[in-house]
Amino acid sequence: MVRGRAFGERLGRLAFAGTVGLALTIILAPLVLVVWLSFFTNEILSLPPEGYSLRWYGALVGQRQFVSGFQLSAVVALAATAAGLLVTLPAAFALSRGDLPGREAILHGLMSPLVVPALVVGAGLYLALIEFEVDTGLPVTGTVFGFAAGHVLLTIPWSLRLLTANLAGVDPAIEDAALSLGATPVVTALKVTLPLIWPGVVAAALFSFVVSFGNIEVSLFLVQPGQTTLPIAILQYLEWKVDPTVAAVSALQIALVAAALLITDRFVSLAKAV
Amino acid sequence: MAALHLSNISKKFAEVLAVEDLSLEVADGEFVVLLGPSGCGKTTTLRMIAGFIESTAGTVRIGARDVTHDPPYRRNVGFVFQNYALFPHLTVAENVAFGLRRRRRPEREISEGVARALALVKLEGFEARMPRQLSGGQQQRVAIARALVIAPDVLLLDEPLSNLDAKLRRDVRSELRRLQQLSGITTVMVTHDQDEAMSIADRLVVMNHGRVQQIGVPQALYRHPANRFVAGFIGRGNFLAGTPGTDERSFVTRGGLAIVCARIDPGADTLLIRPENIAVCARQVAAVNCFAAVIEAAVFQGSAFDLDLRLSTGELLEAQVAAGPGAADWTVGQVVTAEIDPDAAVGIASTS
Numbered sequence: 302m303v304r305g306r307a308f309g310e311r312l313g314r315l316a317f318a319g320t321v322g323l324a325l326t327i328i329l330a331p332l333v334l335v336v337w338l339s340f341f342t343n344e345i346l347s348l349p350p351e352g353y354s355l356r357w358y359g360a361l362v363g364q365r366q367f368v369s370g371f372q373l374s375a376v377v378a379l380a381a382t383a384a385g386l387l388v389t390l391p392a393a394f395a396l397s398r399g400d401l402p403g404r405e406a407i408l409h410g411l412m413s414p415l416v417v418p419a420l421v422v423g424a425g426l427y428l429a430l431i432e433f434e435v436d437t438g439l440p441v442t443g444t445v446f447g448f449a450a451g452h453v454l455l456t457i458p459w460s461l462r463l464l465t466a467n468l469a470g471v472d473p474a475i476e477d478a479a480l481s482l483g484a485t486p487v488v489t490a491l492k493v494t495l496p497l498i499w500p501g502v503v504a505a506a507l508f509s510f511v512v513s514f515g516n517i518e519v520s521l522f523l524v525q526p527g528q529t530t531l532p533i534a535i536l537q538y539l540e541w542k543v544d545p546t547v548a549a550v551s552a553l554q555i556a557l558v559a560a561a562l563l564i565t566d567r568f569v570s571l572a573k574a575v
Numbered sequence: 576m577a578a579l580h581l582s583n584i585s586k587k588f589a590e591v592l593a594v595e596d597l598s599l600e601v602a603d604g605e606f607v608v609l610l611g612p613s614g615c616g617k618t619t620t621l622r623m624i625a626g627f628i629e630s631t632a633g634t635v636r637i638g639a640r641d642v643t644h645d646p647p648y649r650r651n652v653g654f655v656f657q658n659y660a661l662f663p664h665l666t667v668a669e670n671v672a673f674g675l676r677r678r679r680r681p682e683r684e685i686s687e688g689v690a691r692a693l694a695l696v697k698l699e700g701f702e703a704r705m706p707r708q709l710s711g712g713q714q715q716r717v718a719i720a721r722a723l724v725i726a727p728d729v730l731l732l733d734e735p736l737s738n739l740d741a742k743l744r745r746d747v748r749s750e751l752r753r754l755q756q757l758s759g760i761t762t763v764m765v766t767h768d769q770d771e772a773m774s775i776a777d778r779l780v781v782m783n784h785g786r787v788q789q790i791g792v793p794q795a796l797y798r799h800p801a802n803r804f805v806a807g808f809i810g811r812g813n814f815l816a817g818t819p820g821t822d823e824r825s826f827v828t829r830g831g832l833a834i835v836c837a838r839i840d841p842g843a844d845t846l847l848i849r850p851e852n853i854a855v856c857a858r859q860v861a862a863v864n865c866f867a868a869v870i871e872a873a874v875f876q877g878s879a880f881d882l883d884l885r886l887s888t889g890e891l892l893e894a895q896v897a898a899g900p901g902a903a904d905w906t907v908g909q910v911v912t913a914e915i916d917p918d919a920a921v922g923i924a925s926t927s
Binding site for chain 1: 626648678
């Protein structure tokens with residue numbers, strides 16, 4: 302009986318470890334493969350590699366479209382992240398603290414960009430921006446502003462979900478305590494609630510940045526001739542050539558995001574927020 | 576510090592009346608406890624005093640100020656929460672300093688105030704700790720220090736002891752009473768624990784279904800409860816159904832016993848006798864309020880015996896008799912005489 306149970310438990314643990322291992326492999330295999338490919342010497346991808354070198358990384362510097370694409374993507378992602386937080390932080394407070402009528406409907410409305418295919422969002426945005434330009438005479442398509450405005454739509458659902466979930470985890474009694482001690486609602490939000498949901502804010506910023514940085518569907522509609530974001534540059538390069546250059550670009554992008562995650566995790570525990 | 580005046584306050588949540596037409600005067604420096612089962616409206620009342628929720632009718636005054644429509648941050652009340660509600664991201668010292676900082680006191684005054692408040696709750700040397708590094712009792716004391724340091728006009732305590740274990744609860748209870756008397760601060764506490772309420776309060780307010788059942792000093796509520804609910808909520812008791820006798824001095828139970836009692840309320844339909852007011856002797860006695868009975872259960876409690884006595888009318892009385900070394904031991908089945916103290920039996924109405 303006891304042996305039977307011990308055996309069952311061991312089998313269960315083994316099955317659990319196996320499942321986790323399999324899932325991790327499926328998730329990580331493409332990443333590992335891309336990084337591995339980026340060090341191959343041969344131009345035509347084939348296995349086994351002829352040798353290893355850093356030549357593709359060196360070649361990147363000469364590829365203007367990757368450098369400028371990276372710059373534009375980074376600026377747009379930063380702008381979209383900042384703008385997204387400016388919108389979602391107050392929205393999350395209002396949705397989880399105030400007794401707004403129809404708060405569920407508003408929440409679902411703000412989550413809707415997740416449901417609509419990104420290509421449709423991009424096409425719609427393009428038409429809207431053109432109309433805006435025609436009506437106002439202000440150039441917006443192809444500007445960082447136009448990009449950021451489009452990408453904000455993509456960051457809002459992520460940001461809002463993370464922030465409302467974190468706000469729900471804050472004991473209302475703690476905010477009441479601040480109020481009873483003489484803090485106005487604004488001071489309470491800044492001095493008490495915000496520090497408590499800080500990991501969530503950081504996680505929301507990270508998610509927003511990554512979602513915007515990697516986006517291609519919306520960006521495709523917003524670029525002007527001669528302009529490019531990193532994902533678009535990669536796509537265009539792949540149309541003509543399949544060599545490890547793209548793998549090198551991707552490896553750099555993976556390294557960038559991984560570094561951002563690791564550094565952030567040192568300051569705030571992301572596991573708590575997500 | 577100031578007196579607190581609640582005049583006819585009510586709170587309606589959607590269609591539910593949580594508190595109905597409650598009036599209460601708390602004198603300057605008085606310790607009043609709101610007591611009642613969960614859902615009786617006691618916490619809602621406390622939160623209306625604090626300003627966390629606004630009353631739907633009536634007025635709340637602190638001293639001469641009408642604060643009925645003031646937000647909590649303008650009421651100058653100290654609030655201590657059941658789960659302490661310390662700021663988890665701030666040190667003990669910063670938790671206590673929070674209210675003083677909001678009042679923009681000079682830095683020196685703040686550090687002095689914090690030191691004095693922490694000394695008051697005997698937590699010197701804990702300034703730099705984070706709340707999670709403290710035990711429940713210590714966290715509660717920080718919460719009390721944080722509420723007291725702002726010199727509030729009224730101190731409000733929401734079940735402050737219910738998350739502590741039994742031993743600690745007694746300590747913190749007497750500590751609370753000591754602090755309250757030391758600071759002389761007007762205090763309102765909410766609890767559902769009648770022992771806690773009786774031991775700490777100057778006056779008790781017993782509530783049920785959003786209404787005040789009775790207000791009074793603990794002794795008055797225990798000895799002369801206004802109704803069956805109050806009698807049952809505060810202490811144990813025997814409740815014998817019946818009607819007042821014709822002589823206005825006795826109460827006739829449904830079983831037909833005429834029991835002489837000290838007081839009969841108008842509309843009385845129940846006779847309350849506390850278990851400790853029933854004397855038991857092994858002899859047969861023929862006197863006023865003496866009735867023959869058979870012991871159905873006898874539980875030795877150390878200092879006392881709890882006895883279940885079956886009367887000849889079939890009615891059951893719970894008695895608590897002293898069990899000193901010289902006292903008799905009681906056995907099930909023994910025939911005894913139960914003597915009810917006429918000064919301690921009261922006829923009450925089951926509703927009022």
